[in-house]
Amino acid sequence: MDLYKLSTIKEICNKFGFSFAKGFGQNFLTDKNILEKIVELSKVDKDVSVIEIGPGFGVLTKFLLEKAKKVISIEIDQRLKNVLEYTLNDYKNFELIISDALKLDFNKLIEEKIETKRVVLVANLPYYVTTPIITKVLESNLNLESITIMVQKEVAQRLIADENSKNNSSISLFVKYYADITYGFDVSRNVFVPSPNVDSAVVYMKLKKERFEYEKTMFNLIKNGFENRRKTILNSFCKRNIEKEKIIKVFEKLNIKPNLRAEKLSLKDFQNIAREYENL
Ligand code: SAM
Numbered sequence: 001m002d003l004y005k006l007s008t009i010k011e012i013c014n015k016f017g018f019s020f021a022k023g024f025g026q027n028f029l030t031d032k033n034i035l036e037k038i039v040e041l042s043k044v045d046k047d048v049s050v051i052e053i054g055p056g057f058g059v060l061t062k063f064l065l066e067k068a069k070k071v072i073s074i075e076i077d078q079r080l081k082n083v084l085e086y087t088l089n090d091y092k093n094f095e096l097i098i099s100d101a102l103k104l105d106f107n108k109l110i111e112e113k114i115e116t117k118r119v120v121l122v123a124n125l126p127y128y129v130t131t132p133i134i135t136k137v138l139e140s141n142l143n144l145e146s147i148t149i150m151v152q153k154e155v156a157q158r159l160i161a162d163e164n165s166k167n168n169s170s171i172s173l174f175v176k177y178y179a180d181i182t183y184g185f186d187v188s189r190n191v192f193v194p195s196p197n198v199d200s201a202v203v204y205m206k207l208k209k210e211r212f213e214y215e216k217t218m219f220n221l222i223k224n225g226f227e228n229r230r231k232t233i234l235n236s237f238c239k240r241n242i243e244k245e246k247i248i249k250v251f252e253k254l255n256i257k258p259n260l261r262a263e264k265l266s267l268k269d270f271q272n273i274a275r276e277y278e279n280l
Contacts, residue, residue, distance in 0.1 A: 003059040003087060004030050009193060012057055016083050020194055024077050025126020028056045031191035035063045041184045041204050042122050042148035044068045049116045051109070051144075053101045053123035053133065056080065058087045060124060065091045069116050072109065074101045101125075102132055106142050119143060124150040127198070131155070131171060138178040138207075147179070147205040156183060156201035163266035170226040174219075176267050177212070179205035217242075218274040225262025225270075233265070234258035242277070250276045 002008055009028060012018065020026040029035055038060060044050055044067045055061040055073035057080070064071045070093045075084070078098055088094045095113065097104070110119060121144055125133060130151045137147060151159070159175050160183050161167030175181055184202035189195050212218060220240040228236045234251070238244045250273055251258045256265075265273075 001087060002032075003057050003062055004032050004035060006030060006193060009057065012083060012087065015086075016079070018079060018083065021077060025054075025128065026056060026077070027126075027192040027194060027196045029059050029124065029191060030193050031187075034187055034191055035060055037185060038122065038124075038148060038150070038202055039063045039067055041202060042120055042146065044120060044122075047116055048118045048120055048145075049114045051106070051119065051121045053121070054125045055084060055096070056124075058084050060122070061088060061094065062091075064122060065094055069093060070095070070114070072097060072113055074099055074104060076100045102129060102136065106137060106140055110143055118145050120145050121147045122149070123147075127152045127155070134175065135171075138175070144207050146207060148184070148202065149205075150187060150200050150202045153186060153199045153201045156203050159203055164264055166263065168263040168265075170222050173222050173267050173270065175205065177208075177215075177218075179207050181205045212271055212274075214271070214274040214278045217278055218270050221270050221274055221277075222262075225265070229262055231261075232259045233262055236262060246277055246280050247273075249280060 044064060046069050048068050050064050050068045050071045052061055052064060052071055052073040055075050061071055061073050065088065072095045074097045076099065081096065081098055084096055121137060123133065130149065134149065158167050158169055159172055160181050161169065161172040182204050184204050187200040187202060189197070189199050220242060221237055224237050224239045224242060225233055234247065237247050248258065253276055254272055
């Protein structure tokens with residue numbers, strides 16, 4: 001069954017009386033080449049278990065199942081249970097969890113259901129859940145090798161933004177702290193059914209293991225700095241228990257101009273400021 005073909009999608013909709021739920025961001029991929037490229041980017045092989053979020057009719061799941069040891073897919077829409085039992089019936093290495101990925105305990109899932117050392121996450125998700133999912137997964141410090149995720153093109157550009165560029169933001173610094181991120185490729189809105197209003201891109205994040213000792217202070221500084229990104233860092237930094245007098249001393253010591261905007265600072269700068277601040 002070629003699940004990326006329009007005729008197959010229509011057939012399944014008829015068979016199960018299924019209609020696309022806009023609220024769940026159901027735009028399904030119809031391009032074999034893109035599906036193969038996502039799987040290639042995710043570096044899946046027979047030593048790898050995959051956690052997939054949002055399988056839909058299972059079009060990407062099927063390509064992953066061909067390559068991986070096991071695929072566990074998390075889908076919010078209960079109506080898709082019967083559909084996926086039908087479309088992926090031949091695959092003994094498939095498991096479905098009907099749940100909202102935002103509420104799921106991923107640590108427990110990995111502990112209870114995965115036997116391989118290598119685990120990756122792959123997702124083609126609705127745009128409104130991508131940032132909360134990325135944040136949740138990265139913060140959970142999961143035993144994950146990588147995340148391959150399709151996001152709105154503008155979000156992808158923001159995520160990979162160079163430090164010291166206009167697109168530098170708290171989310172791009174957040175992601176850079178937890179992962180080495182690379183831009184995979186663009187995906188046109190025309191390869192989805194129904195077609196969304198925006199183009200997409202796939203990004204690959206290779207998760208880092210090492211953590212920074214003063215992580216909490218660093219994240220407070222990042223949040224403070226970008227909440228009011230037009231303010232100077234001297235004015236924006238002093239919230240969430242960050243004291244002005246101490247910050248002035250830190251800037252002097254590190255030779256950082258207090259009238260800069262947060263977007264001019266790199267992750268390394270934020271780490272240096274946090275370390276110096278905590279050791280004053
Ligand atoms: N993987 C399929 C593809 O590539 O064509 C479907 C992708 S579609 C953009 C997003 C899928 O995520 C839908 O099946 C939708 O029901 C599911 N979904 C939406 N929100 C979710 C959530 N919070 N947790 C789990 N699945 C979700």
